[in-house]
Amino acid sequence: MDHPSCLHVGQRPPAPDFYRPPPSPVVDLRATATPENHWEQQPPPPPPYTPLPTLPLPPPPPPRPPRPPPLPVRVNVDPGIGALRIEDPLRPVSRGEDRSPQSPYFPPPPPPPPPPLSHRLRVQTSLPNLSQYGLKSPSLSPRPTTPTPVSAAATFGPGVTPGPNSGAESKPFWQNALSEARYFAGGLIPPPTESTKHYTILRHSSPLIFYRGPSTSVEISIFSAPDYPLPPDRSIWLQQRGFSGDSGMKIKAFFGSTDDWFNVTPSVAVQPDEVERDTERGWKRDMDKAARKMLKDKGPKKAHIPRETHVVRIPEASDDGYFRLHLCAGGPPDGQADETSSSSKRKILCSSPIFRIASTSTDSSKFRGATLSTLPLEAAAFVGSKVILSRVDPIIAPIQAGYDRVAPGMVKTLAYEIATDKINENAALRQEKNSYISSSRSSSSSSSSCHDIGPDSGPLPPFPLKFTGLVNRGTGRSTAELGVPTANLLRTSPESARFALRGVYAGWACILPPKTASSSPDCPPPPSPVWHEALISAGPLPSSRPQAAPEPQVAVHLLHEFPRGFLGREIKVIAMGYLRPCLGFNAQIEDKLVAFSQDVHMVLSCLSGPGRRENWGPENAAVLLKQKKSERGMGERFLDVKQKVASKVPSVPLHKVGIRGFDPEAKDRMHGRGGYWVRR
Numbered sequence: 231m232d233h234p235s236c237l238h239v240g241q242r243p244p245a246p247d248f249y250r251p252p253p254s255p256v257v258d259l260r261a262t263a264t265p266e267n268h269w270e271q272q273p274p275p276p277p278p279y280t281p282l283p284t285l286p287l288p289p290p291p292p293p294r295p296p297r298p299p300p301l302p303v304r305v306n307v308d309p310g311i312g313a314l315r316i317e318d319p320l321r322p323v324s325r326g327e328d329r330s331p332q333s334p335y336f337p338p339p340p341p342p343p344p345p346p347l348s349h350r351l352r353v354q355t356s357l358p359n360l361s362q363y364g365l366k367s368p369s370l371s372p373r374p375t376t377p378t379p380v381s382a383a384a385t386f387g388p389g390v391t392p393g394p395n396s397g398a399e400s401k402p403f404w405q406n407a408l409s410e411a412r413y414f415a416g417g418l419i420p421p422p423t424e425s426t427k428h429y430t431i432l433r434h435s436s437p438l439i440f441y442r443g444p445s446t447s448v449e450i451s452i453f454s455a456p457d458y459p460l461p462p463d464r465s466i467w468l469q470q471r472g473f474s475g476d477s478g479m480k481i482k483a484f485f486g487s488t489d490d491w492f493n494v495t496p497s498v499a500v501q502p503d504e505v506e507r508d509t510e511r512g513w514k515r516d517m518d519k520a521a522r523k524m525l526k527d528k529g530p531k532k533a534h535i536p537r538e539t540h541v542v543r544i545p546e547a548s549d550d551g552y553f554r555l556h557l558c559a560g561g562p563p564d565g566q567a568d569e570t571s572s573s574s575k576r577k578i579l580c581s582s583p584i585f586r587i588a589s590t591s592t593d594s595s596k597f598r599g600a601t602l603s604t605l606p607l608e609a610a611a612f613v614g615s616k617v618i619l620s621r622v623d624p625i626i627a628p629i630q631a632g633y634d635r636v637a638p639g640m641v642k643t644l645a646y647e648i649a650t651d652k653i654n655e656n657a658a659l660r661q662e663k664n665s666y667i668s669s670s671r672s673s674s675s676s677s678s679s680c681h682d683i684g685p686d687s688g689p690l691p692p693f694p695l696k697f698t699g700l701v702n703r704g705t706g707r708s709t710a711e712l713g714v715p716t717a718n719l720l721r722t723s724p725e726s727a728r729f730a731l732r733g734v735y736a737g738w739a740c741i742l743p744p745k746t747a748s749s750s751p752d753c754p755p756p757p758s759p760v761w762h763e764a765l766i767s768a769g770p771l772p773s774s775r776p777q778a779a780p781e782p783q784v785a786v787h788l789l790h791e792f793p794r795g796f797l798g799r800e801i802k803v804i805a806m807g808y809l810r811p812c813l814g815f816n817a818q819i820e821d822k823l824v825a826f827s828q829d830v831h832m833v834l835s836c837l838s839g840p841g842r843r844e845n846w847g848p849e850n851a852a853v854l855l856k857q858k859k860s861e862r863g864m865g866e867r868f869l870d871v872k873q874k875v876a877s878k879v880p881s882v883p884l885h886k887v888g889i890r891g892f893d894p895e896a897k898d899r900m901h902g903r904g905g906y907w908v909r910r
């Protein structure tokens with residue numbers, strides 16, 4: 231179909247370098263580069279390899295650094311209340327404490343024990359700049375889990391190892407902003423253990439858990455007194471605080487429930503050695519620390535010993551908000567219709583520390599269950615979502631409106647200022663990075679980030695670039711690590727495409743019908759291929775060793791949920807604009823996830839968003855390609871995707887970027903309770 235004579239990539243002089251992003255001294259995405267990072271055009275001087283967050287245990291702590299100033303937080307509230315500050319929040323007993331030698335963020339918990347949450351606020355008059363307190367960026371702690379498809383949620387909080395590249399100055403803005411959000415959240419949280427006389431629940435996850443679709447989960451370990459092993463009928467129930475309204479109805483409908491508690495007890499038991507090693511190690515360390523802390527405490531909990539660890543899946547229908555888990559005994563057996571309605575028969579043995587689920591699609595429910603003491607958590611959630619959503623104007627507007635409605639001038643003031651400063655800074659960086667595009671575009675620059683890849687009037691030369699390729703089997707790493715399957719093209723037509731492109735691009739892709747299907751005269755013509763928004767990464771095979779002439783490959787992620795794979799099929803790809811250079815092969819998984827989230831937002835808003843679809847859609851790309859007279863028969867292969875795009879919106883895997891999709895109940899039915907547990 232594509233003859234070399236209609237090469238769009240190879241045809242256009244100047245040769246390949248033209249397509250490549252110019253080396254940019256300002257693009258900080260390279261902060262995580264490693265010596266193996268040969269994706270980039272000009273690899274930075276190799277920084278030391280970033281070890282996995284939980285490996286190895288840190289050396290014995292040197293004398294603790296002086297305590298940093300407390301985190302002041304200005305939150306504009308009702309005039310009657312005034313501005314508030316969270317004073318010296320209690321740090322959790324978690325992985326974070328191990329890092330105190332490396333990080334001043336986790337000072338020893340202040341004796342004596344903290345006052346109740348409601349007393350931790352006092353008046354503060356100035357707006358903090360978190361960076362001024364030397365807050366660096368603790369790396370996000372990826373905790374992938376192997377035994378079940380339900381992996382740990384992307385959590386943001388303390389208890390993570392700052393990598394060698396985690397200095398605030400060397401991180402791109404959004405990493406700093408998210409880190410600050412995490413720190414913010416971590417600073418507020420109550421202790422991650424809650425105890426009763428005979429039981430203790432330790433929460434491993436951060437208090438702020440970003441929604442990640444069906445994999446959203448929280449990790450806890452249960453301890454109990456030696457004479458009180460967990461009863462065989464123990465069960466774990468989820469309770470949402472301030473739970474009401476629509477989402478309340480939805481979740482109740484799903485669980486057939488009449489009360490506000492939902493059985494989320496994981497049914498799958500796994501052995502400790504089945505759990506991903508680093509995850510298990512992190513849990514162990516948390517448990518050891520919790521046990522040590524309990525030993526120091528007075529009262530019966532000093533004798534509590536670990537019994538079980540649970541990875542509890544949070545049902546999609548539960549929406550955003552504040553949650554806690556309850557360990558219960560008794561009640562009707564699992565699966566019985568009245569199980570949720572007879573809470574009176576259940577005995578609560580212990581409740582978990584509270585946690586917050588936050589998605590990037592927010593509304594007033596976000597504040598449901600929030601108390602004054604948890605407002606900084608709201609601010610953190612807001613920063614997180616704001617940072618991620620900053621690229622999606624159509625989405626951000628209603629969110630902003632939602633905030634204005636429910637929290638006029640409250641959390642917003644603080645979070646917005648932090649977020650927008652950083653975002654503006656990023657816009658500048660991105661603009662500079664893409665100078666090859668900005669230089670050729672009209673002088674009327676807009677603040678819209680979509681203009682970073684090109685103006686509303688359509689892609690700028692050399693885009694669009696079209697190529698096809700056969701889908702080969704990949705390493706599976708992309709799916710395993712990020713949950714992002716990619717169609718790997720070891721060969722492309724024109725061949726020059728995979729050599730010319732370098733970095734991550736926004737574009738369109740479609741799966742072509744099998745050749746055999748169209749060759750038979752008896753068969754009806756195959757349906758026209760459907761274009762999907764796509765992210766295209768191109769560069770040397772990341773797993774190959776650095777070499778003088780590395781073999782490049784193209785990997786394409788189509789923004790569509792396919793019922794089955796399409797290995798061996800031919801796909802057609804149109805690159806519409808350059809997004810970013812590739813992160814280093816060994817970049818932190820969370821960094822890759824955040825970058826990927828931004829890519830998804832960019833491609834959705836810049837190619838299909840309001841005011842863009844017409845000129846950035848595949849139809850116009852076809853026209854442009856035709857105009858270049860470098861395309862034969864392309865036009866007839868294009869179908870009117872307008873309707874399809876509109877109707878496929880729900881199938882875009884938005885949960886990957888923390889946006890709640892449609893029909894959560896159906897997803898819950900599909901995934902069931904999920905989760906798993908480990909006996910100790």
Ligand SMILES: Cc1cc2nc3c(=O)[nH]c(=O)nc-3n(C[C@H](O)[C@H](O)[C@H](O)COP(=O)(O)O)c2cc1C
Pocket residue numbers: 269703704705706707708709716718734765766767772785786787811812813814815816822825826829
């Ligand atoms: C949208 C997108 C972004 C990517 N970004 C990076 C990146 O920043 N750094 C990198 O080393 N690889 C990146 N890749 C390539 C993947 O990490 C991976 O090498 C490729 O998808 C092949 O997957 P496989 O090894 O699982 O077969 C990206 C791929 C896609 C589709």
Ligand SMILES: Nc1ncnc2c1ncn2[C@@H]1O[C@H](COP(=O)(O)OP(=O)(O)O)[C@@H](O)[C@H]1O
Pocket residue numbers: 701702703704705706707708709710714715716717718786787788789790791792794795796797
């Ligand atoms: N949205 C999608 N985008 C790209 N490939 C997909 C998508 N959905 C399913 N696939 C299939 O998944 C395959 C890649 O899966 P896998 O081998 O696990 O990925 P990877 O090697 O990229 O980690 C692709 O070859 C394709 O057949």
